Amino acid sequence: MKTKHAGGRPPKLSSLDSPKIEQVLKENRRLSLKNLALKCATVAPPVHFSTLRRFLKSEGYKRRLAHRKPLLGIRERRLRRRWHYKTRGLDWRSVIFTDEAQVCASNKGRIWVTCKDNERFLPDFLAPRVPKDVSVLVWGGIWHGGRTPLVRISTSSSAGKRKGFTGELYRHQILKPHLGPAFLRLNNDWRAYGGARVLEDGNRIHFTRFCRAEKGRFNIKGLFHPPNSPDLNCIEHAWAELKRRLNLIEPCPGTKDQLWEAAQRVWTEIPLQFINNLVLSMKKRRNTIRHNLVGPTTY
Known part of the structure; x- marks a missing residue:
């Protein structure tokens, strides 16, 4: 009995692209989503920043407001x-x-x-x-x-x-x-x-x-x-x-x-x-x- 393939368009980003995108993300956490999408296009398939946002959300990442704390040296x-x-x-x-x-x-x-x-x-x-x-x-x-x-x-x-x-x-x-x-x-x-x-x-x-x-x-x-x-x-x-x-x-x-x-x-x-x-x-x-x-x- 053959399994039925899921319909719809396949995702542009897969789990294989996750390590590459995470490496780019860790280089600069303050990059905007638009600039991050441009930089990730060098190591992964080019996508719109909204697509990148959904992919990062599925991986547990989210844009947050940075808390202001005193510098601890x-x-x-x-x-x-x-x-x-x-x-x-x-x-x-x-x-x-x-x-x-x-x-x-x-x-x-x-x-x-x-x-x-x-x-x-x-x-x-x-x-x-x-x-x-x-x-x-x-x-x-x-x-x-x-x-x-x-x-x-x-x-x-x-x-x-x-x-x-x-x-x-x-x-x-x-x-x-x-x-x-x-x-x-x-x-x-x-x-x-x-x-x-x-x-x-x-x-x-x-x-x-x-x-x-x-x-x-x-x-x-x-x-x-x-x-x-x-x-x-x-x-x-x-x-x-x-x-x-x-x-x-x-x-x-x-x-x-x-x-x-x-x-x-x-x-x-x-x-x-x-x-x-x-x-x-x-x-x-x-x-x-x-x-x-x-x-x-x-x-």
């Missing part, structure tokens, strides 16, 4: 390995995660509305354009079961050459009124288990002699944090949630004072369970570092 990877070693056995519920962030009033990109042709320029169908300089620099801290107030950083009295945020300002605006008392409260709860820790990034203003002296008065114990590693500080996701909620506010804040009031309100509205889940995710992040050979993570 040899030094950064070595320090991430050191962080993994130093945090073994650490209970992340005893850590205060702190950081600064720039909060901006967003223009929210394209906003689609449904209207007639003669209604396009009515106030209800217009999107306000916010100046780019409407932004505030804030500081915050989170831990399992709590958070610090959102602090607006003022650089008007800065003694630096560029009038930026300095260690003296960090000491007077952050350490003395907010971080120190928060550490004492958490450290009292974890005194029987080795005490609390404070995680700060590698910004040099955190380690000036003024800040070290102030930390000594509160007996603050720091936790090592590797450079170029925002994925190892869970407060970054709290900042992302804050900015996401700010973008939902209508109308968009038009001045710095309006933006600051909205940011304060939104910061207190973030659920405490969300913060607790971020802190508890640090154990999974540490395991990801081990399995990923101290490379970039999905966080």
Whole structure:
């Protein structure tokens, strides 16, 4: 009994062409499909880029948006390995995660509305354009079961050459009124288990002699944090949630004072369970570092 051949036109690319196309693909992953089709025509039958797209999809390949991650060189990877070693056995519920962030009033990109042709320029169908300089620099801290107030950083009295945020300002605006008392409260709860820790990034203003002296008065114990590693500080996701909620506010804040009031309100509205889940995710992040050979993570 003869088998019936499948009808239709045979495919232009077969499994025999797969190794050749993969070799061309691995030479440059950023080639567009049109340029990739032209380059693959030298080692395989020439095809349209849409045909090549279907063939790559059948082989498990897909065009994706490249994620932007900090560059991790040899030094950064070595320090991430050191962080993994130093945090073994650490209970992340005893850590205060702190950081600064720039909060901006967003223009929210394209906003689609449904209207007639003669209604396009009515106030209800217009999107306000916010100046780019409407932004505030804030500081915050989170831990399992709590958070610090959102602090607006003022650089008007800065003694630096560029009038930026300095260690003296960090000491007077952050350490003395907010971080120190928060550490004492958490450290009292974890005194029987080795005490609390404070995680700060590698910004040099955190380690000036003024800040070290102030930390000594509160007996603050720091936790090592590797450079170029925002994925190892869970407060970054709290900042992302804050900015996401700010973008939902209508109308968009038009001045710095309006933006600051909205940011304060939104910061207190973030659920405490969300913060607790971020802190508890640090154990999974540490395991990801081990399995990923101290490379970039999905966080």
